[in-house]
Amino acid sequence: MPLNIFQDLDGLPRIILTEPTGSSAEVLLYGGQIVSWKNEQKQELLFKSSKANWKQPKAIRGGISVCFPQFGNMGSLDQQGFTRNRLWSLDRDPSSLPPPDNHSSVDLIFKSTREDLKIWPRSFELRLRITLSAGKLVLIPRVRNTDNKPLSFTLALCNYLIVSDISEVRIEGLETLDYLDNLVKRSRFTEQADAITFDGEVDRVYLRTPSKIAIIDHEKKRTYELKKNGMADAVVWNPWERKAKAMSDMGGEDYQSMISLSSAVIENPVTLKPGEEWKGRQELSTVSSSYCSGQLDPRKVIYGFQ
Numbered sequence: 001m002p003l004n005i006f007q008d009l010d011g012l013p014r015i016i017l018t019e020p021t022g023s024s025a026e027v028l029l030y031g032g033q034i035v036s037w038k039n040e041q042k043q044e045l046l047f048k049s050s051k052a053n054w055k056q057p058k059a060i061r062g063g064i065s066v067c068f069p070q071f072g073n074m075g076s077l078d079q080q081g082f083t084r085n086r087l088w089s090l091d092r093d094p095s096s097l098p099p100p101d102n103h104s105s106v107d108l109i110f111k112s113t114r115e116d117l118k119i120w121p122r123s124f125e126l127r128l129r130i131t132l133s134a135g136k137l138v139l140i141p142r143v144r145n146t147d148n149k150p151l152s153f154t155l156a157l158c159n160y161l162i163v164s165d166i167s168e169v170r171i172e173g174l175e176t177l178d179y180l181d182n183l184v185k186r187s188r189f190t191e192q193a194d195a196i197t198f199d200g201e202v203d204r205v206y207l208r209t210p211s212k213i214a215i216i217d218h219e220k221k222r223t224y225e226l227k228k229n230g231m232a233d234a235v236v237w238n239p240w241e242r243k244a245k246a247m248s249d250m251g252g253e254d255y256q257s258m259i260s261l262s263s264a265v266i267e268n269p270v271t272l273k274p275g276e277e278w279k280g281r282q283e284l285s286t287v288s289s290s291y292c293s294g295q296l297d298p299r300k301v302i303y304g305f306q
């Protein structure tokens with residue numbers, strides 16, 4: 001059965017993915033952005049700002065967006081690159097990946113237009129496969145160098161997740177790692193805490209992280225697991241109150257119910273020879289936890305101990 005593409009009231013073509021247990025996801029062709037992921041109980045898992053601007057050309061504040069070919073302001077392009085602010089297409093030939101399941105998977109592609117080539121004169125194909133299954137959302141980004149010279153890029157899958165209260169959330173899996181602190185001119189530090197907790201603005205690029213990171217939300221009794229391959233780094237961001245209030249597309253109190261944890265390749269940019277392809281993978285899932293004074297051993301979540 002073909003994919004359903006809806007043109008909603010905002011005029012943004014969107015694709016709805018569903019799967020038998022009742023979970024669903026919504027994907028916009030604009031930016032290849034995932035704007036909704038609901039679990040079997042129809043609870044939304046992806047944060048969207050209460051002041052999200054659904055008008056192009058800016059990406060919507062929230063969901064999951066692909067920042068390419070530049071992370072943040074680490075280059076001459078606009079913040080987070082330009083592909084999140086462009087219209088993508090359905091990829092009818094996602095060759096080298098097995099055929100998608102039409103209900104629960106979609107393949108998207110972005111290729112630069114003539115105008116884009118003026119901003120970044122490199123020829124490439126950026127692909128994204130989004131697959132929904134019971135309790136899981138899997139993203140496979142791919143980049144092919146279709147130019148006749150080498151292509152270098154940084155990339156991030158910027159995930160905005162809903163949490164009950166940011167002050168009560170812990171991130172496990174990043175302890176003892178080095179990070180670049182975007183709030184201190186990207187200075188390098190080593191994480192000293194047992195877990196990342198939040199009591200103010202955080203904007204850090206953790207380097208060479210393990211492939212599994214957990215966000216433990218005690219109040220919601222929910223743990224998000226992020227598993228990633230091909231993307232060595234992870235970005236943790238929460239703007240906190242002052243910055244949130246200064247942002248035109250973020251509600252002043254929204255920072256309390258979100259955490260942004262991104263899979264990224266930043267420290268060592270990818271360089272592709274002509275014709276070469278890079279592939280990454282990110283799997284997001286939730287584990288419900290009945291955490292109560294130490295019942296949940298976070299090491300089980302991270303390392304899978306029984």
Ligand SMILES: O=P(O)(O)OC[C@H]1O[C@@H](O)[C@H](O)[C@@H](O)[C@@H]1O
Pocket residue numbers: 072079080158182203204235236237260262
């Ligand atoms: O406002 P943007 O471009 O979507 O970026 C939001 C944030 O995204 C994070 O990933 C970056 O680390 C932050 O530095 C940035 O402020």
